[in-house]
Amino acid sequence: MLKINNLSKIALLFAILFIGCKEFIEPSIDRKNVVLLAPSNGAESSIYNQTFWWEEVEDALKYRLQLVTPSFDKTTRLLLDTVIRTNKFKFPLDPGQYEWRVRAENGSSKTAYVSASFTIHLSSIKQQQVQLLAPANHAVTTEASAIFKWSSLYGANKYRLQIDTNNFADESQLFLDKTISNLEFTVVFNRQKVYQWRVQGKNDTAESKWSELRDVKFDKSPPAKVELISPANNVVVSKPVNLKWAALATAKKYMLYVYQTNGKDPYDKTFPVTLTATSYSFVDGLVGEKLFWAVRAVDEAGNPGPYSELRSFIIQ
Template sequence: MERAIPFRRLIISLLFVLTGCKEFIEPSIQDRKVNLLAPAANTESIQYAQSFWWEPVEDALKYRLQVVSPNFTNTARLILDTLITPNRFNFTLDPGNYEWRVRAENGSSQTAYTTSNFIIYASSIKDQQVQLQVPANNSVTASGSQTFSWLKLYGAEQYHLEIDTNNFADEKVLFFDKTTPNLEYNVPLTRDKIYQWRVKALNDTAESKWSAIQNVTFDSTPPAQVTLTTPATGVAATSPVTLRWDAAATAARYQLVIYKSDQTTPYSSIFPVSLTTTSYTFTGVLGEKVYWQVRAIDAIGNVGAYSELRNFTVQ
């Protein structure tokens, strides 16, 4: 039993080393395989909107998705060649024969491609659904000028865009309602709200189903003005000096500026400095008088007003 304890410790140490090494040495994925899920091989469909889906590969960071027509042996058209992080990608295609393939990648290796094929047959647009592009669902923006865009739908001549702030409860009272032949439309957002948007395609004889409804939040409200706490203005402070301020409710980060005694020239090239904390340690020249102020910035870039301008003398 006395000899078993060191042996257990050796095993535990080896496991720790092997586990820890994985964090620093990226595993090779070249011998792994991507398993495609949908569309399955030889699928025949009348749906123009397709969702490409495959099983995640362990230690993969991204996936290379390619779609061609009619196949990779005799390629007439390259439809898609994109590098993405998730293991699913939505796209709208015209009727035709297609092959698609995926490989997994990380920083140092990649798998072989896995390939599959499918066919899309022509159908009335009333059986179809428009796929929305941007803004992404549940995104937040500080820009009052928002471009809404969607993918082309085969057979469509125009697109009907609706935007609302009440979940389309009353289609007679919408925030925005427009028909356009284009695949995007720029709309000014006027109030801080959650906006719902959807699109359907039209031609002379039919109209498609409405797209899925997506949300975008417009937030133009900046964080509150920052309140400085220490040091008090006009004091002599021992170097290094810890500058502190109160947290602002919606702040994601803070911008601190320290000025020379003229109150306008940054103390050094590092200022203004961006911080996620509510304090900063400053080392200055003894006897020098400096000024400082802070402002808050939220997660989407709204910038609050600067705090009061305080000063102290380094001692």
């Protein structure tokens, strides 16, 4: 049998205390540093769409990103002052000189700013891409229309929006192919499908590269009726009562309803409970009390399905 000496016990105790304290006391990040990765200080590029990227800081919850032109010492325009929770951020720029900076933050402390300067050179739009804004990639909507948005591209005076339901396999059969001067366009969906979309910048002499490809799903079909498994209807059960139902492939979550003896009023303010699991342990109820329960599924788009059958059980 492994023996632990007193010194090892003390070390183990301190380790446990340290881990436990860290869960309740937020560590300070005042003395930590953000490391900027791209664009690096002094960088020069002819690509208008820039991705700002830095190393993550341990114990940071968010980052404040600021961008100005031409520098923080001689600022003529503030372009960005935003807080994000990731360590990357895409933003389209015009040709010019810029300086950017980032600091890490949590609820009680923050690091110092770290900055870098860079230059964007004028180039043909043939090398550029439009940055898409909305809908987000893989978005799901129950609305029959959506507003498609994108950022302006320096040098472009119009934009070609293409939407398809067959991954652009045949450009002569697109759902939509329209050239407009605005930065957004409202589209009405005619079928419940997944729609792919992309945008290209244009001027009188050149065309940009196509943007990234995104998709959005239009779905108004509710999921099927949930089938309850156990307990059987109107049986006597002991606590905790394991309420269980069959999974549905189209369900993203389930709404569980437990009703009082009248079968209409919610048992308490807890219900309905939203769950991703297909079971629930019910620990309340009085001996001899008869309660009712039902479940309905909700799909990824937010469409609620029909209620399951209404079953009852009696607390033993």
